[in-house]
Amino acid sequence: MTSLLSLVRALRFRLWALALRARLHRAGGRLVLQAPGGTPRFHALPHVEVERLGGDGGTLTLSLGRDCKLGRDLVLEVWAGADNRLELGDRATLESWCRVQLQGGAVVLGSDVHVRDLCLLKSKSSLTVGDRTVLSRGVNVHATTGVAIGARCGIGERTSIIDSDHTHDGSDGFALDAPLRTGPIALGDNVLVSANCVLLRGATVGPNAVVGAGAVVRSGEYPGRSLVAGSPAEVVREL
Numbered sequence: 001m002t003s004l005l006s007l008v009r010a011l012r013f014r015l016w017a018l019a020l021r022a023r024l025h026r027a028g029g030r031l032v033l034q035a036p037g038g039t040p041r042f043h044a045l046p047h048v049e050v051e052r053l054g055g056d057g058g059t060l061t062l063s064l065g066r067d068c069k070l071g072r073d074l075v076l077e078v079w080a081g082a083d084n085r086l087e088l089g090d091r092a093t094l095e096s097w098c099r100v101q102l103q104g105g106a107v108v109l110g111s112d113v114h115v116r117d118l119c120l121l122k123s124k125s126s127l128t129v130g131d132r133t134v135l136s137r138g139v140n141v142h143a144t145t146g147v148a149i150g151a152r153c154g155i156g157e158r159t160s161i162i163d164s165d166h167t168h169d170g171s172d173g174f175a176l177d178a179p180l181r182t183g184p185i186a187l188g189d190n191v192l193v194s195a196n197c198v199l200l201r202g203a204t205v206g207p208n209a210v211v212g213a214g215a216v217v218r219s220g221e222y223p224g225r226s227l228v229a230g231s232p233a234e235v236v237r238e239l
Contacts, residue, residue: 009039010059016045023050028057029080035068040088043096046074054082054104063087065111071096081101087130089113105143115139128190129153146184150207153187156195161185163201188224210239 021031021204025048055102055196058081068088073096078084081103088094089111098119100107105123109115120140127143129135130151137157141147141228144164149155157216168175183202191205194213199205203217207226215233222228227236 009042009169012045015043020048023046023048024060024080027052027080029078030057032057032061034061034063037064037068037090039083040068042070043072044070044074046070046076049075049077051077051078052080054079056081057154058082058103058104059190060083061085061087062136065090065092067091071098071117073097074153077101077103095119116219123147136195145182145201146179148184148186149191150187150191152190153192155193156197156213158195159193159197159199161199165201183219208239212236 016050017033018030024031058079060078065088067090069092074094077099079102084102084104085106086100089109091111092109092113094115095117097117098115099120101192103124104201105127107121108121108128110129112132113129116137118137118138122141122155123143125143125146127141129149130153131147132151132239133153135155139155140160140163142162147161147163163185164180166175166180167178180200182204185199185201186204188205188207190208193211196213197211197215197217199217200219202219205211205222205228208225209222210227211233212229214231215229217228217233218233222235225239227239
C-alpha cells in the first residue's frame with residue numbers, strides 16, 4: 001500500500017510539473033526542474049499563477065531538496081518573461097496558505113528552514129534564508145534590491161521585512177507614483193526578531209542580536225549581541 005501511494009504521489013507531481021511547463025511555454029517562458037531527492041512531500045501541490053510580465057522570455061528554476069515539504073493552498077506567482085528561481089534546501093518546509101511571488105528574482109531557503117502558515121515571500125532580486133531559520137506565522141518579506149536572513153534566526157509572528165518604500169512629500173501627488181527608494185536588508189546568524197516588528201530598507205542587524213517586540217528598525221547598522229528595541233529602534237544594551 002505504501003509503495004502504491006508513493007507511486008500515485010510521484011505521478012501527481014510529474015503531471016503538475018508537465019502542466020506548469022506547458023503554461024510557462026505558452027507565456028513565453030520555460031521550466032527547469034531540479035529534484036534530486038525525488039517527489040517532495042505535499043498536502044497539495046502549489047497553485048501557480050503565470051503572469052505575462054518581465055520581458056520577452058525567462059526561465060523558472062525550481063530546485064527542491066530531499067524531504068522538503070509543501071503545505072496546503074501554497075500559491076506560486078511567476079513572471080514568465082523574467083528569470084526566476086525558487087530553491088528549497090533539504091527538509092525545508094513551506095506550510096499552508098503561503099504565497100511566493102517571483103518577479104524576476106530568487107527565493108532561496110536553506111536546509112531545515114521552516115516557513116509557517118500565511119507568510120508572503122516576494123522577490124525582484126535575491127531573498128535568502130539560512131539553514132534552520134524559522135519564519136513564524138504571518139511574516140512578510142519583500143526583496144526589491146536584496147534581503148539576506150542568516151542561519152538559525154527566528155522571525156516572530158506578523159513581522160514585515162521590506163527593503164523599499166515610496167516617498168510622500170505631503171502634496172496631492174499619489175505616493176505610489178513617487179520614486180521607489182531601496183536599500184538591502186541583512187540579518188546575521190542567530191538573530192531573534194520578536195513579534196510585530198518592521199525592518200525597513202537599509203537595516204543591518206549583527207549576529208546573535210535580539211529585536212524587541214513591535215520595534216521599527218530603520219536604516220543603519222545595529223551591532224551583534226545587542227538588544228534592539230523601540231519605535232524607532234535603538235540599541236538598548238549589550239547581551
